[in-house]
Amino acid sequence: MDEIDRTIVNLLRTAGRTSYAELARRVGLTAPSVQDRVTKLEKNGVITGYQAAIDPESIGLGITALIGIIPDSSADHVRICDRLRAIPQIESCYFLAGVECYQLKVRVPKMADLEQLIHRVGAIDGVAQTRTTITLSTKWEDRPQPITTGESEHGID
Amino acid sequence: MDEIDRTIVNLLRTAGRTSYAELARRVGLTAPSVQDRVTKLEKNGVITGYQAAIDPESIGLGITALIGIIPDSSADHVRICDRLRAIPQIESCYFLAGVECYQLKVRVPKMADLEQLIHRVGAIDGVAQTRTTITLSTKWEDRPQPITTGESEHGID
């Protein structure tokens, strides 16, 4: 993970389809070298995939909501997690330090779908309560922040 | 937005670097036709970009937190939004139907950075209160749900 790798990662984060040839020009190497570096970044788990960013409304997912989960004391978190994972509408799932120990970001086409989804989540064993907040608008999402050259050496080359 | 477009979008959402030639094979068209469709999807705002997914820890962003904002009654939301947008650590920003009318997802290298960030957000004019929750783990994030062939015809071709 040197300066060149960081530049490559920054470029791919904001323009994920940039060709190796183009990346090579930007960082002052040849295409095979860059490809080699990118392959290593993928193997080392630094780059975990590539995604086209889609406007949710355009694909009929006009409703976004955040669902907080309050578990009961006997909750089996492995099971809860598995059950949550099986619900495709849950795009993100965070385990939190708080009373609402999960927060889900969900997307659905219609309010009726959200209602159904809330019932499905609420019915999971170990879920005591849910609290849902509708998002009125997404100001921005998944904006990549530039990598600091910082003191974060994790031994990943 | 026909069935072929939906298939292309689904493929690019999960494998954003798939070549046009490969996409063409998957959907039974030629590469130029697929490229044409993808260009239109980009122009129509269906595809808004391409991003490499990065493991945050690998790039020194080991701490993720959610910050809720409670505005005061005189809050100018355009200004708040502008000030928030200028903070690079805020990766996502949702405007919510609730007392905490914004939720921010932030990533920082160290706790000290989070503390500084909370003060910075709290100091924005119109922000009455903030409430921060640390995420202990990200179970998953930005998992694309397959597009329904659904009744969502928005007139985008």
Next chain:
DNA sequence: CATGAAAAGAACTCCTT
């Protein structure tokens, strides 16, 4: 690790239907 060269494949443009 990086490079250069060479072969294979993909992208892009134009033109036709």
Next chain:
DNA sequence: AAGGAGTTCTTTTCATG
């Protein structure tokens, strides 16, 4: 809106420093 042909560029492999 899709296919075909031709050109250019890119990817990929491999041998070399």
